[in-house]
Amino acid sequence: MELQKEARTPRDPVARLPGASRSQKPDEEERREGGSAPAATALDAEADGASADGLWELPVEPAERRPECSRCSRPQKVCLCPFLPVHPLHISTHLYIIQHPAEENKVLRTVPLLAACLPQDKCKVKIGRRFSEERDPELSTVCRKSDTLILYPGAEAANLEEFILDSPIYPSTIIIIDGTWSQAKDIFYKNSLFRLPKQVNYHMCSSHMWQSRSRQEEKTLLRPLQALCSFQLQHGAQIRLSKEHLLKNGLYPKPMPKNKRKLRKMELLMNSIKI
Template identity: 30%
Template sequence: MGEEDKEEDTLALLADLVHIEIGRREKRPLCNRCRRPTNVCWCSSLGGKKINTECKVIVFQHPHEEKRCLRTAPILQAALQHGNYLEVKGKRFNSSRFPEMKEILLDPNSILMYPGDDAANVESLPHVGEANQPPYNLIIIDGTWQQAKSMYHNSPQLQNLRQVCLSGKYVSEYVIRTQPTNDALSTVESAAIALALLEQNWSIYTTLVGPLQILCQHQIMHGAVKSSKQRISNTIREI
């Protein structure tokens, strides 16, 4: 286990301790949509409707990611129309292990957001509808960087997909969590920017990142600091 994974596990453990109920304290009511306490729910920024994108977003999620605090994949699940968001948990991905993914893994219009020497800039791809370009299947690996590398190298069918990446000029709105590099983005931000570029519709980005901004505002109001040096102390205060 790498140092990053160990730190993430420590953070998850500390965050779990925060939620231990003491005595007869009543549990706070949760929002049915985002499953966060209602007083710090971010659903208000989404309104009552879901985004109807042309592309699908498929998140291959490491099992440990579900334990992380303040995950951003649930924003995609809450915001995107049913059928336009799929989430599959595992450490190795192939069509025999996940037969429901066979069509997507073999689709020439499936693209994998993963940096590498052969990764094309998303901005260079044909837009949906341009020269009869069909909608894309946008695949994102959700986990720590070490977990993502392991999942990729243990999944030959992922390696066969066309790799794409973002240019690095985008700044993360996830100001309460340290990213491994200055140009790293959260799962929801990566999807939001890619969808906005591929569909030439930046309202998608605005809508998807709105909940992330509210989430960060709530955390800062409760003591979180905009500093990569404060990861453990911030997690203790996560709400």
């Protein structure tokens, strides 16, 4: 027996389930509560505004910078001028310092200290990340000279002191990159000009002739750096020992790695072998 289907027009009311009307009541309550929320927010904003009106009447003290030294550009309380040489050191080599822009505004930057120890025509600072022959023809000319060196460590770098002692030509210009390791690496490898000069690094040499000749100059150049470190320690800076020192003296606080490759690096570091 077939079931008879009843036709229904759009005007006919649709039967609702018994729980349908009850399920809509929470929604209606939420809408009513939501409608009252903006009013409560407006009242809170007015109350906050009324309480903040008194703050505008408070006197504002202008921020004053500490007086700075005109020579070393440091606060007078920690001025480094007494530790700088009275007269600039006379050197035969020109220094070109390639400084990363991030180093320019650092408080503890040391390039101004070096520049204050040397004659102005012997120390030039160039700030930037990218250098080319079109942008800086002067630097391009310097990099192409045979007696120009660039101080950057690497497998192809020669020892600076041994190179100077053995080379018949004394270097006229040394290029130094100032920045963190990652910044210096980026500048060195992404500027083809800096791979033209002879690459050197610095290691202590056992030659007594070189040590006696440079001992006084080295002591003079290290005085402002030592004073800078002393000022930092006096004002709350903490001494941080290198990982190599901690490993050699049994002070390394972390457990030794179980990975053989990492453990091998630790052993090479303890034995002062270049990794």
